[in-house]
Amino acid sequence: MPTQYFLVSGASEGFTPLNAFDGALLQAGIGNTNIVKMSSIVPPHCQRISPIALPPGALVPAAYAALTSDVPGEIISAGIAIALPEDENQNGLIMEYSAKGERRKIEEIVRTMAVEGMKLRGWKIKDLTSIAVEHRIKKIGAALAAVVLWG
Amino acid sequence: MPTQYFLVSGASEGFTPLNAFDGALLQAGIGNTNIVKMSSIVPPHCQRISPIALPPGALVPAAYAALTSDVPGEIISAGIAIALPEDENQNGLIMEYSAKGERRKIEEIVRTMAVEGMKLRGWKIKDLTSIAVEHRIKKIGAALAAVVLWG
Amino acid sequence: MPTQYFLVSGASEGFTPLNAFDGALLQAGIGNTNIVKMSSIVPPHCQRISPIALPPGALVPAAYAALTSDVPGEIISAGIAIALPEDENQNGLIMEYSAKGERRKIEEIVRTMAVEGMKLRGWKIKDLTSIAVEHRIKKIGAALAAVVLWG
Numbered sequence: 476m477p478t479q480y481f482l483v484s485g486a487s488e489g490f491t492p493l494n495a496f497d498g499a500l501l502q503a504g505i506g507n508t509n510i511v512k513m514s515s516i517v518p519p520h521c522q523r524i525s526p527i528a529l530p531p532g533a534l535v536p537a538a539y540a541a542l543t544s545d546v547p548g549e550i551i552s553a554g555i556a557i558a559l560p561e562d563e564n565q566n567g568l569i570m571e572y573s574a575k576g577e578r579r580k581i582e583e584i585v586r587t588m589a590v591e592g593m594k595l596r597g598w599k600i601k602d603l604t605s606i607a608v609e610h611r612i613k614k615i616g617a618a619l620a621a622v623v624l625w626g
Numbered sequence: 627m628p629t630q631y632f633l634v635s636g637a638s639e640g641f642t643p644l645n646a647f648d649g650a651l652l653q654a655g656i657g658n659t660n661i662v663k664m665s666s667i668v669p670p671h672c673q674r675i676s677p678i679a680l681p682p683g684a685l686v687p688a689a690y691a692a693l694t695s696d697v698p699g700e701i702i703s704a705g706i707a708i709a710l711p712e713d714e715n716q717n718g719l720i721m722e723y724s725a726k727g728e729r730r731k732i733e734e735i736v737r738t739m740a741v742e743g744m745k746l747r748g749w750k751i752k753d754l755t756s757i758a759v760e761h762r763i764k765k766i767g768a769a770l771a772a773v774v775l776w777g
Numbered sequence: 778m779p780t781q782y783f784l785v786s787g788a789s790e791g792f793t794p795l796n797a798f799d800g801a802l803l804q805a806g807i808g809n810t811n812i813v814k815m816s817s818i819v820p821p822h823c824q825r826i827s828p829i830a831l832p833p834g835a836l837v838p839a840a841y842a843a844l845t846s847d848v849p850g851e852i853i854s855a856g857i858a859i860a861l862p863e864d865e866n867q868n869g870l871i872m873e874y875s876a877k878g879e880r881r882k883i884e885e886i887v888r889t890m891a892v893e894g895m896k897l898r899g900w901k902i903k904d905l906t907s908i909a910v911e912h913r914i915k916k917i918g919a920a921l922a923a924v925v926l927w928g
Binding site: 489490493494498500501506507508509510511512530531532533534 | 814
C-alpha cells in the first residue's frame, strides 16, 4: 500500500511516437523508471510530496494520461486531476484525460471528471488538484501527465 | 503469488468514457482500488472465493474485458471465462472479450476462447466458468467483466 | 528491484486475436505467467540470463511489442531492443516496435529507437542487443517480442 504520491508532467518531440513518449517521461522526471499503469485511486492517508528522484529501474505504479501525434502544428494536451474526500478514511480519485486542444481546456475537463467521479460515490470533496501540459507538434510529439505512487 | 480469485462484472453510464468505466468498476465492487492489468492466468491451487471488499487504494492485479461506447441505443457486452485444468498442478487460463452485441453471444465467444486456449496447451478442462454483462447505451456507457487475484 | 532479465519472442495463429496473442506468449515460453506491462528500463546491474521456465501464474513485469492481424497473407513483425550504458550505475533502455513488414526492417527500426533514446539521455552505449520475429498471417495471427524482468 503506497504512502506517498506526487504529480508530474512533461512533453517532448521524438524520433518515433514511443521515443517522444520516452522524452515526455524524462522531462517529467520519471523516464528512467519502470512505470506500471494502474486505475486510479489515491489510498487513504497517502501524503502528497514534491516530485523526487526515483531509483533507476524501480517498478513504480502510476496513473497517467498520455497522447502522441505526428501532425505538425497540432496542439495536444494531457492532464490529471485528483479529488480528495472530506472523510480521511476514504480514498481519493484520480482522473486522466488527453486530447487535441489547449492545456486550459483539457485541465478543466479532467477536473470536472474528478468532481463527477466523487459525485457518483456520494462523497464530498475536500481538495481538488490537477496538473496538465500542452505541446505543439513539430514532427512527432507526446504530452504526459501522471500521478506517481510511492513509499 | 496470489492464492485467491473472484469474478465480478458491472456497467454504468458516465460523464465521459473514463467516468463510465469508473462507474462500471464501482458497480463491480472494485472501483476504489488500483487495478493493474495483467495477462491472464489463474495460478495452480488458487482458490475461487466470493467477491470481497478490498482495502481502498490497494494495488490489485486483474484480468478484465472492458468496452465503452457513446452511441445511444447500442448494446455492448464484456465477458471473461476461466478454464481450469484437470491436473491441479497446472494453471488455469483466463480469456477476455468485449464487443457490440448481447451478453449471451459475447459470453459464448469468450467461453470458446478459453476452451481453445486449453486445446492449444493440450490440457483437459476440469471446469469452465464465466461472467458477462451487457449495457444499452443512453449517452456514454461502459461494460466490464473482471477476474481479480488476491491473497 | 529485479536483478535479471531475458529476451524472448514468439508468433502464432489463433481462434481470435487474443488466442493468437496467447499462442505467441506460449511460443515465447511465457504463456502461463501473468505478464504486467511496464515502461521500459533495465535496472543498473541487472544481469542478462537465458530464458528460464517461470512459475505458472507468477506476476512478471515485462516490456513488450505485440501485434495481431486478421488479413491473410500479411506479414507482421514485433521487436524489442535494449541499449546498455557505458556507465554501469546508469540504467539500460528498452524500446518496443511492431508493424506490418519484415523482421529485418522492424528490428532495424527498434534498434535505432534505442540508440535515439540513449542520445536523448546523453549516455554512451556499451552494448546494443535486440530480438524480433515475423509472422505471415494465415487467418488470425500475432507476433510478440518481450524483455522479461525477474529475480
